[in-house]
Amino acid sequence: MSESHQDIRDAVRALCAEFPPEYHRKVDAERGYPDAFVEALTKAGWMAALIPEEYGGSGLGLTEASVIMEEINRSGGNSGACHGQMYNMGTLLRHGSDAQKQKYLPRIAAGELRLQSMGVTEPTTGTDTTKIKTKAEKRGDKYVINGQKVWISRVQHSDLMILLARTTPLADVTKKSRGMSIFIVDLRDAIGNGLEVKPIPNMVNHETNELFFDNLEIPAENLIGEEGMGFKYILDGLNAERALIAAECIGDGYWFIEKVTEYAKTREVFGRPIGQNQGVQFPIAEAHIEIEAANLMRFEACRLFDAGEPCGAQANMAKYLAAKASWEAANACIQFHGGFGFAAEYDVERKFRETRLYQVAPISTNLILSYVAEHVLGLPRSF
Amino acid sequence: MKVIVPVKRVIDYNVKVRVKADGSGVDLANVKMSMNPFDEIAVEQAIRLKEAGKADEVIAVSVGVKQAQETLRTALAMGADRAILVIASDDVHTDIEPLTVAKILKGIIDEEQPGLVLCGKQAIDNDMNATGQMLSALMGWSQATFASELDIDGDSATVTREVDGGLQTIKVNMPTVVTVDLRLNEPRYASLPNIMKAKKKPLDEKTAADYGVDASPRLEIVNTVEPAARAAGIKVGSVDELIEKLKEAGAV
Ligand SMILES: Cc1cc2nc3c(=O)[nH]c(=O)nc-3n(C[C@H](O)[C@H](O)[C@H](O)COP(=O)(O)OP(=O)(O)OC[C@H]3O[C@@H](n4cnc5c(N)ncnc54)[C@H](O)[C@@H]3O)c2cc1C
Numbered sequence: 169m170s171e172s173h174q175d176i177r178d179a180v181r182a183l184c185a186e187f188p189p190e191y192h193r194k195v196d197a198e199r200g201y202p203d204a205f206v207e208a209l210t211k212a213g214w215m216a217a218l219i220p221e222e223y224g225g226s227g228l229g230l231t232e233a234s235v236i237m238e239e240i241n242r243s244g245g246n247s248g249a250c251h252g253q254m255y256n257m258g259t260l261l262r263h264g265s266d267a268q269k270q271k272y273l274p275r276i277a278a279g280e281l282r283l284q285s286m287g288v289t290e291p292t293t294g295t296d297t298t299k300i301k302t303k304a305e306k307r308g309d310k311y312v313i314n315g316q317k318v319w320i321s322r323v324q325h326s327d328l329m330i331l332l333a334r335t336t337p338l339a340d341v342t343k344k345s346r347g348m349s350i351f352i353v354d355l356r357d358a359i360g361n362g363l364e365v366k367p368i369p370n371m372v373n374h375e376t377n378e379l380f381f382d383n384l385e386i387p388a389e390n391l392i393g394e395e396g397m398g399f400k401y402i403l404d405g406l407n408a409e410r411a412l413i414a415a416e417c418i419g420d421g422y423w424f425i426e427k428v429t430e431y432a433k434t435r436e437v438f439g440r441p442i443g444q445n446q447g448v449q450f451p452i453a454e455a456h457i458e459i460e461a462a463n464l465m466r467f468e469a470c471r472l473f474d475a476g477e478p479c480g481a482q483a484n485m486a487k488y489l490a491a492k493a494s495w496e497a498a499n500a501c502i503q504f505h506g507g508f509g510f511a512a513e514y515d516v517e518r519k520f521r522e523t524r525l526y527q528v529a530p531i532s533t534n535l536i537l538s539y540v541a542e543h544v545l546g547l548p549r550s551f
Numbered sequence: 552m553k554v555i556v557p558v559k560r561v562i563d564y565n566v567k568v569r570v571k572a573d574g575s576g577v578d579l580a581n582v583k584m585s586m587n588p589f590d591e592i593a594v595e596q597a598i599r600l601k602e603a604g605k606a607d608e609v610i611a612v613s614v615g616v617k618q619a620q621e622t623l624r625t626a627l628a629m630g631a632d633r634a635i636l637v638i639a640s641d642d643v644h645t646d647i648e649p650l651t652v653a654k655i656l657k658g659i660i661d662e663e664q665p666g667l668v669l670c671g672k673q674a675i676d677n678d679m680n681a682t683g684q685m686l687s688a689l690m691g692w693s694q695a696t697f698a699s700e701l702d703i704d705g706d707s708a709t710v711t712r713e714v715d716g717g718l719q720t721i722k723v724n725m726p727t728v729v730t731v732d733l734r735l736n737e738p739r740y741a742s743l744p745n746i747m748k749a750k751k752k753p754l755d756e757k758t759a760a761d762y763g764v765d766a767s768p769r770l771e772i773v774n775t776v777e778p779a780a781r782a783a784g785i786k787v788g789s790v791d792e793l794i795e796k797l798k799e800a801g802a803v
Contacts, residue, residue, distance in 0.1 A: 175624060175746055178585070182740035213743035226747050 173235045180236055183212055184243030189515050192245055196373050196518050201325055206250045207279075209240070215250060216277040218257045223269065224277035229474035230408055234415035234466065241419030244515060246522050248374050251416065252284035252322050255409045256330050259286075259350065263393035263401045268352065272328065284326035285355070287379060288402060291318040295535055296551070297332075298344040298399065302381060304333040304351065306395075310385045311335075311351065313362070317379040319529070323365050324375055329353045332402055335395050350398035352390045361385075372525050406531075407473060410483035413526055414466040417490035420523040421459035424497035427516065428452055428504050435506075448504050455497035462489035481544045488536045491526040498523050552666035554597040554606045556631065557656055558590040558613050560622040561676040574774045577676070579643050586622045589671025591629075593731045595738040596701060597669050598630040605703050606667070608632045612659055614639050614652045620754065627749035628741035634752070635659060639759040639766035646677055651759070651766050653685035658762030660690060665726065667708070672697050672730040683730035693723035697732040 187205045195202045209215055217233045219225020233254055240247045253276070260272065260283065275281040293299040302315025313333055323329060329352075336347030359365055362384030365377050393401055429452060432443030442448050465486040472479035498520045502509035509516045527533045541547040562568060563583040571578045586594075600606040611626035613619040614637045623634035637655050639647045660668065673680035687694035695701075699718065700711035703725070712719045713732045741749070759766040787793045797803045 174621070175628070175741075176743075178625070179628070179741045179743070179746055186740075211742070212740065213745075217743060226743050228743075 176232060176235050177239050180239035181243055183208055184245055189244050199373055201375050202249050210279040215253045219273055219277045223273035230411055231470040231474055234412050234470050237412050238415040238419035241416045242422045247416045254412055256283045256286055258408050259330055259401055259405045282326045283328045284322040285329035287317045287320045287329055287331045289319045300334060302333045304335050309388045311388055313381040313384040315381050319376050320379050321374055321376040323377050327356055329355055332398050345399045347396050348398040349395045350392045350401055351386055353386055358384055372522050407479050407483040410487040411469045414486040414490035417494035417526050418459055418463050421494040421497040424501040425456050428501040432504055451500040455500050458493035458496055462493045465489055484536045484539050494523045552606050553608045553663055554667045554669060555610050555612055555665040556593045556597045556669050558611050558622055558626050559587040559674045560584050560615055560619040561587045561674050564588055564675055570775050570777050576644055576775050586625050587671050587674045591738040592735050593669040593671050594626045594629050595736045614647050614655050616640055616643050623754055624749050627752045628746045634754040637757045648768055649679050649681035649685055652682050653689055654764045655759055655762050656686050657689045668728045670730045672732050683728050687728040693727045695721055695723050696730045698729050699732050699734045
């Protein structure tokens with residue numbers, strides 16, 4: 169695969185071009201889900217990029233997967249509708265049993281099964297994940313789930329969900345990170361049989377939900393890996409997630425820069441293009457520089473990840489830089505569109521809202537800063 | 552039946568073209584290049600013929616610089632079976648002339664013995680609209696240009712052509728050279744699995760000399776200029792004023 173991955177970029181762009189801005193605008197206005205778009209991406213094999221060839225995927229690395237996500241956002245789309253599959257795949261691949269992989273991966277690769285959801289966040293615990301209250305009790309050949317989750321995305325457009333729940337009470341474990349486990353929940357069986365899904369209307373048209381578990385029974389064989397080790401498995405997947413989110417932000421960033429540059433060249437006020445004013449040029453140039461810098465860190469994180477080397481620092485820093493850069497670019501873009509930036513027709517306000525999310529979810533900026541302070545710089549743990 | 556599809560690497564249709572300062576041509580340094588859109592339609596048609604059981608093998612051919620490999624990989628990712636790259640220049644700014652391309656294609660056809668050659672009607676960079684016609688003449692084969700429909704039935708092909716007055720349907724004997732127009736089909740985009748497969752498909756590298764063809768140009772480009780910038784329009788208040796202005800401009 170060449171350094172710039174032009175072949176992947178061209179093909180994803182060609183597919184995205186079939187879904188013009190009007191399409192994404194309409195989905196946003198209707199608070200809908202881009203079914204046709206995600207279906208086209210799935211059919212063309214893009215969502216199975218990370219699945220090994222032996223299971224029917226393309227066996228590509230994180231670098232290539234990140235290029236796919238970047239191109240979706242750069243083309244005016246929103247990977248938020250479908251990035252879950254990319255993130256979740258690694259968890260199943262690394263920690264799933266052979267039987268689980270055989271059962272699910274080929275069908276996911278073929279686009280017959282969607283693994284788009286991951287349920288971690290809870291309303292009363294927030295970022296302090298080890299305090300989660302959702303519990304899974306083993307009864308015979310089943311686990312029985314009770315509890316509540318919030319902000320769980322794409323549940324209505326997924327067949328499977330990876331769920332984090334406590335299997336040993338916090339009081340009974342030696343380390344607070346122990347005693348949690350992850351499960352594959354078959355949403356098609358679960359919804360209406362112990363799992364209730366309540367959509368949360370939100371700012372970014374993300375299909376995201378509150379989940380209520382009331383004695384939901386799942387087969388014991390749906391436990392992934394070892395009981396009690398679930399939190400570690402989730403953490404293992406985070407570096408990939410960070411790098412992919414960074415790539416999405418970079419795609420957004422390029423979209424904003426291109427959009428505002430074009431506008432600033434053509435919009436004439438006071439008898440000259442607004443882009444001739446340094447007050448307009450500089451914030452755009454600044455955002456561009458920040459995107460390019462974030463992009464280097466993103467490729468470095470991906471390179472390390474694909475080489476099997478530690479990349480926690482790089483992945484976190486890439487996510488931080490990219491989310492910040494895309495936000496600066498979004499801000500410059502809406503600012504220099506003047507009033508028109510607020511008109512839905514220009515797509516700027518939609519992308520502006522969408523890219524804002526990435527400073528909060530899936531991990532907030534402060535938590536990245538504390539990761540770097542503690543794990544990279546060796547400062548005392550703050551929480 | 553084998554189908555040969557010649558594909559040209561051209562400046563991407565989305566790129567805003569800039570003329571080089573010395574007027575020798577268009578600046579191609581660091582510019583995005585893609586497959587000529589009409590050739591994409593030809594590749595698509597060839598693949599559809601194969602899917603319909605009317606062709607056994609689709610061979611994409613490109614004549615030009617080494618970088619045309621990428622263009623051929625695109626054709627392979629769409630579904631062509633193998634590719635032949637004929638290197639005829641090492642300078643991206645050298646355009647290989649239609650007659651040279653046609654002669655090289657003849658050399659390939661003599662070796663491969665296809666039943667059909669599907670060309671784009673023209674390349675969007677120089678708009679020559681000549682290679683397919685020249686090839687047909689060199690081969691002594693029938694030709695059908697500007698195809699918007701193509702149906703192959705045994706020894707003959709029925710082709711609907713987009714002509715000035717409308718549509719013309721003709722029947723030609725096989726083997727034949729067909730040049731395709733915009734409305735023949737909508738090319739597919741490559742899927743990821745097919746991009747991966749394309750990396751493993753055979754791509755032979757040849758040179759113009761392998762076919763005994765001298766690729767040096769016969770035409771000399773005297774000058775290249777940008778189209779004149781469009782002058783600003785004016786607003787008129789009434790039909791009478793419009794007619795008056797048109798008369799003044801000598802337009803009516
Ligand atoms: C659209 C959307 C989709 C989502 N999808 C999913 C999903 O699919 N699955 C899932 O599990 N979750 C999902 N989430 C949840 C997301 O991961 C959380 O919102 C995020 O991790 C923050 O948690 P919280 O909302 O509970 O904020 P809190 O933890 O309550 O934090 C609130 C604020 O306080 C700051 N803060 C907290 N503690 C500290 C500290 N010690 N030092 C400094 N600052 C601190 C945080 O940085 C944040 O800015 C989604 C969220 C959104 C908005």
